[in-house]
Amino acid sequence: MRGSWRWNVVxxxxxxxxxxxxxxxxxxxxxxxxxxxFAWIVFYVLAFVLRWxxxxxxALRPKSEPTIGQTLDVQTPQETEEDDPQGEFFMPLxxxxxxxxxxxxxH
Numbered sequence: 001m002r003g004s005w006r007w008n009v010v011x012x013x014x015x016x017x018x019x020x021x022x023x024x025x026x027x028x029x030x031x032x033x034x035x036x037x038f039a040w041i042v043f044y045v046l047a048f049v050l051r052w053x054x055x056x057x058x059a060l061r062p063k064s065e066p067t068i069g070q071t072l073d074v075q076t077p078q079e080t081e082e083d084d085p086q087g088e089f090f091m092p093l094x095x096x097x098x099x100x101x102x103x104x105x106x107h
Contacts, residue, residue, distance in 0.1 A: 008047040015043030 019039035023032040 003051055007051065008044045011047035012040045012044035015046075016040035 016036045016039045020032055020036040023035050027035070
């Protein structure tokens with residue numbers, strides 16, 4: 001099953017906190033705590049069932065090749081004179097332009 005029991009605890013705690021907040025002003029303290037405890041149990045089981053259903057639905061999907069798009073070959077081959085004897089394939093984008101510095105100018 002994907003995830004862990006911590007997801008169940010988080011969902012249960014959030015749900016029971018919501019129930020406690022909604023019941024705090026309308027009910028006595030003991031009734032609020034009782035309903036909060038029952039809500040925590042219900043939300044815990046509900047999160048467990050939803051996680052189980054999610055994994056079951058994912059198991060029914062057809063499996064694709066796990067390595068497609070997962071690796072990248074970043075090694076480039078070495079160029080030799082045999083590959084490009086006249087240097088036809090490499091052409092610089094811009095020609096190098098050298099501007100002489102003027103010694104008389106002050107900055």
